[in-house]
Amino acid sequence: MNRTSAFFVAGVDDLVDVIVRATVRHEFTTYLIGSRLPSSLEPGAARETKRLLHADISSALDRKWFGRRVDFDDPEIRILVDVTHREATVWSAPAWLVGRYRKFDRELPQSRWPCRRCRGSGCERCLGTGKTYVESVEEAIGGTALLACEGVATRFHAVGREDVDARMLGTGRPFVLEIVEPLRRAADLDPIQRVVTETWAGRVGVSGLRWGSAHDAEAVKARECEKSYRVVIAAPRPLCSEDAARIADLTSAELKQETPNRVLHRRGDVRRRRRVFRAEARSIRGGLIEARFRVQSGTYVKELVSGDSGRTTPSVSALLGTACRVLLLDVVAVHDDITALPHDS
Ligand SMILES: [Zn+2]
Incomplete structure (x- = not known):
């Protein structure tokens, strides 16, 4: 196999080190590698070079990352390697926390409710919080899950919503919490459930927590009960x-x-x-x-x-x-x- 055109092949180990360093804080089992080559390469050569490069990187990572595998459809993280600058950018797919919530507080909305006057930027009316209500079920559950998963944001999906002044009793309402850009995605669920239950005692309860997928969020949004x-x-x-x-x-x-x-x-x-x-x-x-x-x-x-x-x-x-x-x-x-x-x- 003639690899002389792959001028950087000698540097594959180097690129693998870059990748390993960029992902060292991420918890994942599936991944996908992409690469950005120098724009001076003509398209045919670039395709072939990429193929060889990805094969070399994959086999090197296979040895380093025992138990992890490439997933072309739905990888937990995507890694883009910039060959010229020897840099790697990592995107982490959302983590999906599935469960049911109960709400015992008649002044707590289900999800974050931006202030109507300032639309979230903070004003006198909302005392700078940017919110109509200081807290929400989303933040009660999301805040704890965000810490556990070291994510950057959450989105809350549920089977409908109750009015702010209505309690949600019985076995609770199904929800899916989307955690954006998490570093951890298999965090222990018992501590999350316990922290929410203790911190929000008498206001919010969670049960039946499990890790799910984007399909769970779609299902919850489409559900009419x-x-x-x-x-x-x-x-x-x-x-x-x-x-x-x-x-x-x-x-x-x-x-x-x-x-x-x-x-x-x-x-x-x-x-x-x-x-x-x-x-x-x-x-x-x-x-x-x-x-x-x-x-x-x-x-x-x-x-x-x-x-x-x-x-x-x-x-x-x-x-x-x-x-x-x-x-x-x-x-x-x-x-x-x-x-x-x-x-x-
Ligand atoms: Zn405001």
């Missing part, structure tokens, strides 16, 4: 057990919902049909009603109660002939388990 809610309802007049019985008549109702007034500023005005699979209610102390609704994915439950000035029909308000409103809202189940009994929660 029925949800069950517990709602405490108040009205201008005291509500009684006859009112509760009427609310139960919403079982199997089909709702017509226009985009709620409260979210019109950030979502398009759409009319949708949503199914109430089950409605139960009982009167409780103080002239209030505690209701439970199992509804189709994408149902606005506060508006199912209030009627939203006629934008949602039927509604609890229309049914009872008085302006009802939600005092407390909890998500008690995200029915993502298709083996669960249908409409039973």
